[in-house]
Amino acid sequence: MVLALLIGLLGRGLLIPSFDAAERRLAEDAATHTRDVFLESAYGLSRSASDWANWDETDHFIRTGDAKILRGMFSPKRFGDIGIDFMAFFNAEGLMLLSVENTSKAMVYNPPWLVKGLVADSEFGRHLFQLVTTSNRAVLSGVVRLPIGAYYIILTPVRPTAAKGAPSGYMAWGVRADKILLRNKATFFSSDTRILSVTSRDLPDEVTAWVAQKMPGGDVLVLPGDHRIESWIAVRNLDNKPALLLGRSAKREVSALGVSNINIMALVSIAGILLIGLLALYLLQFRVGRRLHHLLMAIRRIRGEGQVERLMLDGRDEVTDLAGAINELIDDKNRMLHERDESEQRFASVFASSIDGMLLLRDGQACEINASAALLFHESSPQQLLGRSLAEMLDPTDMRAVQLLAMLDGGVNAGDTKRCECRFRRADGSVFDCDATATVLLQNGCKLLHLHLDDITERKTILHQIRHMAFHDTLTGLVNRNLFHDRLEQALRQQQRDGLQFAVLFIDLDGFKAVNDRFGHAAGDALLQALSLRMSACVRSHDTLARLSGDEFALLLTGSAQPMAVLHLAKRLLAELRHPVVLGADLAQVGASIGVLLGHRGYTDAECVLHDADLAMYQAKRGGRNRIVLYRPDPSEGMAAPDCVKDCAYVQQAQA
Numbered sequence: 001m002v003l004a005l006l007i008g009l010l011g012r013g014l015l016i017p018s019f020d021a022a023e024r025r026l027a028e029d030a031a032t033h034t035r036d037v038f039l040e041s042a043y044g045l046s047r048s049a050s051d052w053a054n055w056d057e058t059d060h061f062i063r064t065g066d067a068k069i070l071r072g073m074f075s076p077k078r079f080g081d082i083g084i085d086f087m088a089f090f091n092a093e094g095l096m097l098l099s100v101e102n103t104s105k106a107m108v109y110n111p112p113w114l115v116k117g118l119v120a121d122s123e124f125g126r127h128l129f130q131l132v133t134t135s136n137r138a139v140l141s142g143v144v145r146l147p148i149g150a151y152y153i154i155l156t157p158v159r160p161t162a163a164k165g166a167p168s169g170y171m172a173w174g175v176r177a178d179k180i181l182l183r184n185k186a187t188f189f190s191s192d193t194r195i196l197s198v199t200s201r202d203l204p205d206e207v208t209a210w211v212a213q214k215m216p217g218g219d220v221l222v223l224p225g226d227h228r229i230e231s232w233i234a235v236r237n238l239d240n241k242p243a244l245l246l247g248r249s250a251k252r253e254v255s256a257l258g259v260s261n262i263n264i265m266a267l268v269s270i271a272g273i274l275l276i277g278l279l280a281l282y283l284l285q286f287r288v289g290r291r292l293h294h295l296l297m298a299i300r301r302i303r304g305e306g307q308v309e310r311l312m313l314d315g316r317d318e319v320t321d322l323a324g325a326i327n328e329l330i331d332d333k334n335r336m337l338h339e340r341d342e343s344e345q346r347f348a349s350v351f352a353s354s355i356d357g358m359l360l361l362r363d364g365q366a367c368e369i370n371a372s373a374a375l376l377f378h379e380s381s382p383q384q385l386l387g388r389s390l391a392e393m394l395d396p397t398d399m400r401a402v403q404l405l406a407m408l409d410g411g412v413n414a415g416d417t418k419r420c421e422c423r424f425r426r427a428d429g430s431v432f433d434c435d436a437t438a439t440v441l442l443q444n445g446c447k448l449l450h451l452h453l454d455d456i457t458e459r460k461t462i463l464h465q466i467r468h469m470a471f472h473d474t475l476t477g478l479v480n481r482n483l484f485h486d487r488l489e490q491a492l493r494q495q496q497r498d499g500l501q502f503a504v505l506f507i508d509l510d511g512f513k514a515v516n517d518r519f520g521h522a523a524g525d526a527l528l529q530a531l532s533l534r535m536s537a538c539v540r541s542h543d544t545l546a547r548l549s550g551d552e553f554a555l556l557l558t559g560s561a562q563p564m565a566v567l568h569l570a571k572r573l574l575a576e577l578r579h580p581v582v583l584g585a586d587l588a589q590v591g592a593s594i595g596v597l598l599g600h601r602g603y604t605d606a607e608c609v610l611h612d613a614d615l616a617m618y619q620a621k622r623g624g625r626n627r628i629v630l631y632r633p634d635p636s637e638g639m640a641a642p643d644c645v646k647d648c649a650y651v652q653q654a655q656a
Contacts, residue, residue: 020224020229023229024222024224024229027222027229027230027231028220028222028231030231031220031221031222031231031232031233031248032220034233034246035219035220035233038233038235041083042141042152042154045082045083045084045141045152045154045173045175046139046141046154046156048082048173049139049154049156049171049173050139050156052156052171052173053156053157053158053159053171054158054159054160054161055161056160056161057069057070058070058089058158058171059158059159059160059168059169061089061097061098062089062090062091062092062097062158062168062169063168063169065097067098074087074100074107075107076102076103076104076105076106076107079102079107080102080104082173083175083179084102084173084174084175085101085102085151085174085175085176085179086099086100086101086102086111086114086173086174087099087100087171087172087173087174088100088114088118088171088172088174089158089169089170089171089172090128090169090170090171090172091168091169092132092166092167092168092169092170093132094120094125094128094129094131094132094170096115096118097169098110099111099114099115099118101114113146113147113148114146116147117146117147117148118146118172123144123145123237123238124144124146124153124155124172124238127140127155127238128155128170128172131155131157131170132170139154139155139156139157140153140154140155140238141153141154141155141238142236142237142238142239142240142243143177143235143236143237143238143243143244144174144237144238144243145243146174149176149177150176150177150195150197150243150244151174151175151176151177152174152175152176152177152235153172153173153174153238154172154173154174155170155171155172155238156170156171156172156173157169157170158170158171177195177235177243177244178195178246193246193247193248194246194247194248195244195245195246196244196245196246196247197243197244197245198211198242198243198244198245200245203245204223204230204247206221206223207221207223207232207245207247210232211234211242211245215234215242219233219234220232220233221233229249230247230248230249231247231248232245232246232247233245233246234246291319292319294311294323295311295319295322295323295326298311298323298326298330299326302326302329302330302333306337307334307337308330308333308334309330310327310330310331311323311326311327311330351368351370354370354372355372356372356452356453356454357370357372357373357375357376357377357434357451357452357453357454357455358370358372358373358450358451358452358453359373359385359450359451359453360441360448360449360450360451361390361408361448361449361450361451362446362448362449364389364390364391364408364449365387365388365389365390366385366386366387366388366389366390366393367386367448368382369382369383369385369386370382373385373453376424376432376434376453376455377393377424377426377427378426378427378428378430379427390404390405390408390449390451391405392425393424393425394422394423394424394425395422395423395424395425395431396425397423398422398423400420400421400422400423401422401423403418403420403422404418404420404422404436404438404451406418407438407440407449408449412440412447413440414440414441414442414447415439415440416439416440417437417438417439417440418437418438419435419436419437419438420436421433421434421435421436421456422434422436424453432455432457433455433456433457433460434453434454434455434456435453435454435456436451436452436453436454437451437452438450438451438452439452470482471483473546473547475525475528475529475547476528476529476532476547477532478532478536478545478546478547478553479544479545479546479547480546480547480548481546481548481549483544483546484544484546484548484554484556485606485607485610487544487556488502488504488556488606488609488610489606491556491558491599492599492603492604492605492606492609494558495599495600495601495603496601496604499601500558500559501561501562501598501599501600502556502557502558502561502599503556503557503561503563503566503596503597503598503599504554504555504556504557504596504597504599504609504610504613505554505555505557505566505569505570505573505594505595505596505597505613506552506553506554506594506595506596506597506610506613506614506616506617507535507552507553507554507555507573507577507592507593507594507617508551508552508553508592508593508594508617508621509531509551509552509553509577509590509591509592510590510591510592510593510621510625510626511589511590511591512524512527512528512550512551512590513551515527515588515590519583519586519588523583523584523586523588526581526583527581527583527588527590528547528551530581531577531581531590532545532547532553534576534577534579535553535555535573535576535577537576538569538572538573538576539555539557539569540557540559542558542559543555543556543557543558544556544558554610554613555573557569561598561599563598566596566598567596567628567630570594570596570628571628573592573594574591574592574594574626574627574628577590577591577592578590578591578592578626591625591626592626593617593618593620593621593625593626593627593629594617594620594627594628594629595613595614595615595616595617595618595619595620595628595629595631596613596616596628596629596630596631597609597612597613597616597630597631598630598631612631613631615631616629616630616631617629
C-alpha cells in the first residue's frame with residue numbers, strides 16, 4: 001500500500017502539472033484559431049455584401065421599387081450559399097423598402113419580427129441613422145440583438161457600378177451569430193460550447209472581470225481549472241464593444257492519460273497485496289468458512305416461507321454472536337407468522353358474520369362474498385356473485401366509481417385504502433347507493449381488493465327529503481324565501497360579472513283574507529295550491545317561483561330578461577290569478593298586485609332588490625289593486641328611490 005501511495009504522489013506532483021500546461025496551450029491555440037476563422041468569415045460576408053450593394057440591379061430596385069430583378073435571386077439555396085438568414089433594403093432616408101427571410105423551406109417577405117427589429121428606434125436603426133446623417137459611408141458589421149436572438153449584421157451603402165458620391169440607399173445582411181462558427185466548422189464550437197451575453201449571470205467571475213477591464217490581451221481568454229480548461233472568445237457589436245461571449249470546456253485528455261497510467265501502476269501494486277490477502281483468507285476458510293455457510297443458509301431460510309428452525313452453534317467468538325442475532329430474527333419471523341395466521345382467522349370470522357356487505361376481488365373479479373353482500377345485490381346465495389367483475393357490479397353512469405376501478409391498477413400497494421360514495425347495479429338493472437371502502441390486501445403474495453359496502457340508499461332518501469323541506473314551502477312545494485334569496489344573490493353576481501340582466505316580480509294576492517274568512521283556512525290552503533300551479537305553468541324551467549309568506553309570492557327571471565317580455569309575463573300572471581278557483585261546491589276569485597323590478601348594476605344586495613320590488617307592489621295596491629307597477633330607478637340619483645315608482649302601460653290594460 002505504501003508503494004502505491006508513493007507512485008500516486010510522485011506522478012501527480014511532477015507529471016500532471018506539465019500535462020496541464022500543455023493542455024492550456026492547446027486550448028488557447030484552438031480559441032485563437034476560432035477567432036481568426038470568425039473574422040475571416042465575417043470579412044467574407046462583408047465583401048459579398050459590398051458586391052451586392054454595387055450592382056446596378058440593387059440600385060435600380062432602391063430608386064424605383066421594382067423588385068422583379070432581385071426576386072429571382074431570393075431563394076433558400078442562394079441564401080444558403082451566401083450563408084445569411086435575411087436581407088433588408090432601405091432608401092436614402094433610412095426607410096425600409098423590403099425585407100426577406102430564409103426559413104429553409106421558403107422565402108418570407110417582410111416578416112413581422114424582422115420589421116419590428118429593424119425600426120428606427122432600435123439598436124440597428126441607430127447605426128443606420130448615423131450612416132444616413134453623416135459623411136461616413138463605410139460598411140458597418142457586428143452583433144445586433146433582434147427580437148428572436150443575436151444576429152451578425154452587415155450594413156452597406158448601395159451605389160450603382162459607376163456612380164460615386166451619396167448612396168442611393170442601404171442594404172443589410174443578417175446571419176445568426178453562432179451560425180458563422182457552425183458554417184466554418186471551427187474546432188472551438190462543439191456541443192459543449194456556451195454562447196452567453198456579456199450581461200448573463202452564468203458567466204464565470206474571471207470572464208466578467210476580463211470584459212469589465214476591456215479584455216486585456218485581446219479577444220481570447222483561457223481559464224485553467226481543477227477539473228476542466230475553459231476557453232472564451234468575444235464577438236463585438238456595431239459599436240465595436242463585446243456583445244456575445246463563446247465559451248467551451250475542453251477535455252483534459254493528456255492529464256487524464258497520465259492519471260490513468262499512474263492509477264494502473266498503483267492498481268498493480270494493490271493487486272499484489274490482494275493476492276497475499278487472498279492466500280491468508282483461504283487458510284482461514286477451514287476455520288471460519290463452514291460456520292459462516294450455516295449462517296448463510298439460515299438467512300436464506302428466513303427469506304423463504306413458513307416457520308424456521310433456530311441455529312445450534314457453540315463457541316465464544318464473533319460467529320457465535322452473529323448466530324445469536326440471526327436466531328432473534330428467526331424468532332421474530334416465527335412470531336409474525338403465528339400472528340398473521342390468527343389475524344386471517346379473525347378476518348374470516350368477521351367477513352362471514354358482518355351485517356355489512358363484504359367482497360374479496362382477485363384480478364378484478366369476486367372470489368369471496370359474504371351473505372350480507374348477497375342480500376344487497378338481491379341474490380339468494382353468495383355463489384351467484386362469484387366471478388362477477390367490479391365493472392359489472394358498478395353503475396356505468398356513476399363517474400365516482402372511477403376511484404374504485406383505479407384500485408385495480410398495478411400501481412397500488414398493500415394497505416392502500418380508498419373510500420367513496422357510488423352506485424352499484426343489481427342483475428335486474430336496479431341500482432343502490434353505498435358508502436364503499438376499498439382496501440388492498442396481500443394474501444400469500446397475491447394482491448386482493450377488499451370491498452366493505454354500507455347501503456346508504458335510505459339515508460340519502462331521507463337526507464334529500466330534509467334538504468327539500470329546508471328550501472321549499474311545505475304547502476305549495478315552491479321554493480321558500482331562503483332558497484329564493486340565495487338564487488337572487490347568484491343572479492346579482494352573474495350580472496356584475498357577465499352583464500346578464502334579471503327581473504324580480506313581487507306578487508301579493510288581493511282578497512285572499514276574505515276567502516279565508518268565508519270558506520276557512522283549509523279552503524285558503526287549497527286556493528294557494530291551485531294558484532301556485534297556475535303560476536308555475538306560466539314560467540320557464542330555469543326561472544324561480546317562490547312563496548315568501550302567506551299570500552306573498554316572488555318570481556326571479558334570469559337569462560338576460562328583456563323588459564317587454566317581463567311585463568308581458570306579468571300581465572299573463574295577472575290574468576291567470578283572476579280566474580275563479582273551484583273549492584268544493586264553491587267558487588273563489590282573487591286578484592293580485594304585482595311589483596316589477598328590472599335588475600341593473602346598481603344593485604349588489606338581494607335584500608335591496610326585494611325591498612324595491614315590494615315598494616312597487618305596495619304602489620300597485622295603493623293605486624287600486626289588481627294591477628302591475630314597474631319600479632324605475634332615478635338616473636339623477638344613481639340608485640332607485642321609492643318616489644320613482646311609476647305605473648307602466650300594463651296598469652291601464654289590467655284595469656280595463
